[in-house]
Amino acid sequence: MKDVVVMGIGLHPFGRFPDKTFEELAYPAINSALDDSGMPFKDLQIAFCGVVNSSLYDSRNVVQQFGWSGIMIHSLSQASGSSAAAFRLAYWTIATGLHDTALVVGYEKMERGFIPGTIMPGKSHLDVMGLDPIPARVALEMRKRMKDYDEPIEAHAAYAVQCSENAALNHYAHYQIRRTREEVLNSRIIADPLRLYMCCPTSDGAAAAILCSAEKARQYGDKRAVKVAAWACGSPQVEDLFGGPGAFIGGDFKGGNLTRRLAKEIYERAGIGPEDVNMAIVHDPFTMAAMVDIESLGFCPEGEGGRFILAGNTRRDGKIPLNTDGGLLCKGHPMGPTGVSQVCEVVKQLRGEAGERQIPRRPRVGLTHSSGAGMLNMLILKK
Amino acid sequence: MEGPNYRSLESTVFRLKNEKDGVLIGSLCSKCHRVFFPQRVWCASCFEPTCEETELSREGKLISFSLIERASGYALVKPPYILGEVLLPEGPHVYTTIGMRSEPSPAGIDLRSAINEKNLSSLKMGQPVRLSPIVGKEDAVGREVVAYNFDPVEGLP
Numbered sequence: 001m002k003d004v005v006v007m008g009i010g011l012h013p014f015g016r017f018p019d020k021t022f023e024e025l026a027y028p029a030i031n032s033a034l035d036d037s038g039m040p041f042k043d044l045q046i047a048f049c050g051v052v053n054s055s056l057y058d059s060r061n062v063v064q065q066f067g068w069s070g071i072m073i074h075s076l077s078q079a080s081g082s083s084a085a086a087f088r089l090a091y092w093t094i095a096t097g098l099h100d101t102a103l104v105v106g107y108e109k110m111e112r113g114f115i116p117g118t119i120m121p122g123k124s125h126l127d128v129m130g131l132d133p134i135p136a137r138v139a140l141e142m143r144k145r146m147k148d149y150d151e152p153i154e155a156h157a158a159y160a161v162q163c164s165e166n167a168a169l170n171h172y173a174h175y176q177i178r179r180t181r182e183e184v185l186n187s188r189i190i191a192d193p194l195r196l197y198m199c200c201p202t203s204d205g206a207a208a209a210i211l212c213s214a215e216k217a218r219q220y221g222d223k224r225a226v227k228v229a230a231w232a233c234g235s236p237q238v239e240d241l242f243g244g245p246g247a248f249i250g251g252d253f254k255g256g257n258l259t260r261r262l263a264k265e266i267y268e269r270a271g272i273g274p275e276d277v278n279m280a281i282v283h284d285p286f287t288m289a290a291m292v293d294i295e296s297l298g299f300c301p302e303g304e305g306g307r308f309i310l311a312g313n314t315r316r317d318g319k320i321p322l323n324t325d326g327g328l329l330c331k332g333h334p335m336g337p338t339g340v341s342q343v344c345e346v347v348k349q350l351r352g353e354a355g356e357r358q359i360p361r362r363p364r365v366g367l368t369h370s371s372g373a374g375m376l377n378m379l380i381l382k383k
Numbered sequence: 384m385e386g387p388n389y390r391s392l393e394s395t396v397f398r399l400k401n402e403k404d405g406v407l408i409g410s411l412c413s414k415c416h417r418v419f420f421p422q423r424v425w426c427a428s429c430f431e432p433t434c435e436e437t438e439l440s441r442e443g444k445l446i447s448f449s450l451i452e453r454a455s456g457y458a459l460v461k462p463p464y465i466l467g468e469v470l471l472p473e474g475p476h477v478y479t480t481i482g483m484r485s486e487p488s489p490a491g492i493d494l495r496s497a498i499n500e501k502n503l504s505s506l507k508m509g510q511p512v513r514l515s516p517i518v519g520k521e522d523a524v525g526r527e528v529v530a531y532n533f534d535p536v537e538g539l540p
Contacts, residue, residue, distance in 0.1 A: 122457045125392045125397065129392070129459070129530055131466060133451060137466075139451075144508075190453060243420050244475075
């Protein structure tokens with residue numbers, strides 16, 4: 001397998017842009033990534049787009065804005081993890097030697113409110129009887145954790161406040177406002193005990209990354225290149241198929257089994273342990289998810305996720321800085337670009353280019369963890 | 384059994400025995416004996432088409448619950464209502480409403496929960512619950528549509 005590096009990254013702000021087309025959202029993300037990488041568009045050999053609510057032609061339109069170079073352009077959908085899957089496929093393409101360079105871009109336009117989780121709306125027990133809202137499924141797991149682990153609701157507030165503080169310093173974030181503990185705890189109940197500010201929004205936005213073989217990267221100047229050290233991916237196994245109706249809601253909310261399994265794999269591939277990870281950007285559409293994630297990634301013992309966060313260990317100056325861009329929670333969650341936007345943040349931090357959000361002890365090893373419809377894609381990046 | 388005047392909301396999931404009562408349908412793997420809900424043909428553990436239909440228990444344990452304040456677009460239930468997770472003795476967890484009632488209304492029938500913010504404390508994790516179907520709105524050809532629901536065994540508050 002060849003060494004692969006991330007040469008350039010770019011973003012379009014996450015927020016609400018009802019009048020923008022996919023091309024307009026993706027343009028600054030791809031253009032910035034090209035500038036950042038020093039690579040001309042003509043040198044890109046393949047493209048992978050991550051988008052869920054796609055029409056027939058948008059992936060071609062988005063990429064061909066820059067030229068009709070004849071390369072293969074893919075459109076991939078993996079719910080919240082679409083561009084994480086796209087990134088991994090781009091990585092595999094270069095690592096296996098089929099190509100030397102690749103573009104990864106994610107983009108999305110979303111409606112407000114709940115994401116439909118059913119194939120035949122209005123006909124199944126699942127949606128007619130109101131069993132489908134994803135936040136409600138999360139609330140079930142949250143209540144279990146509060147009972148089994150005595151996890152305080154304050155931990156959820158602490159995590160939401162921490163994310164808001166990071167997002168307030170991120171001019172690409174959807175919500176750039178610092179929230180207080182009181183605001184979070186008093187926000188509208190969605191599904192008891194889950195409240196509004198413990199949930200991510202739906203958002204529009206775009207993000208891009210340019211990958212290159214380490215060998216070819218030298219010709220563009222590779223001082224700022226970040227290495228893809230390891231990957232892992234998979235879907236849940238039968239121990240997570242515990243009932244229904246309705247698909248496994250994803251995000252590994254039940255207990256982190258998939259994350260645990262893939263974490264073992266990725267640490268082995270990278271030749272490291274969780275203690276060697278300096279920062280992580282994890283899947284956090286709900287505050288509870290971050291707690292499950294950090295336990296399953298081995299950053300703290302099982303059942304201690306909430307308390308670990310409450311004690312400040314995941315702040316930028318903490319033991320394991322988490323979601324320094326504001327996370328899905330406050331940075332926003334356009335499904336298409338979220339995965340690659342995690343890579344963008346790790347790359348900035350590892351390069352020392354995160355500005356006001358820079359982790360004071362400059363990280364060398366970053367981890368990304370992106371879930372989509374229950375599938376999981378993870379990366380370890382090193383500089 | 385479906386009748387000319389009634390049907391199940393989703394008969395592959397909840398099979399009616401008569402117009403008021405029915406049973407949840409799952410699958411039992413003939414090889415590993417694992418039980419799945421809803422039904423499936425291939426065993427998710429054995430990776431072979433070894434599953435056969437099986438009727439599921441009518442009583443289980445309430446593992447968790449949440450009071451939902453806002454329903455998604457296709458729901459006919461009026462918030463607030465309870466989403467519960469029920470563990471059946473043979474293994475599967477069932478997502479279900481808890482304490483749902485059908486009430487006559489100008490629109491025909493309203494589906495409202497007997498459990499809301501005022502009496503939420505009456506629900507306890509781990510308490511026994513029982514299958515308790517409810518009748519919803521009529522369908523396009525005028526049949527009553529019956530859906531599964533669970534109620535606390537000790538009765539509603």
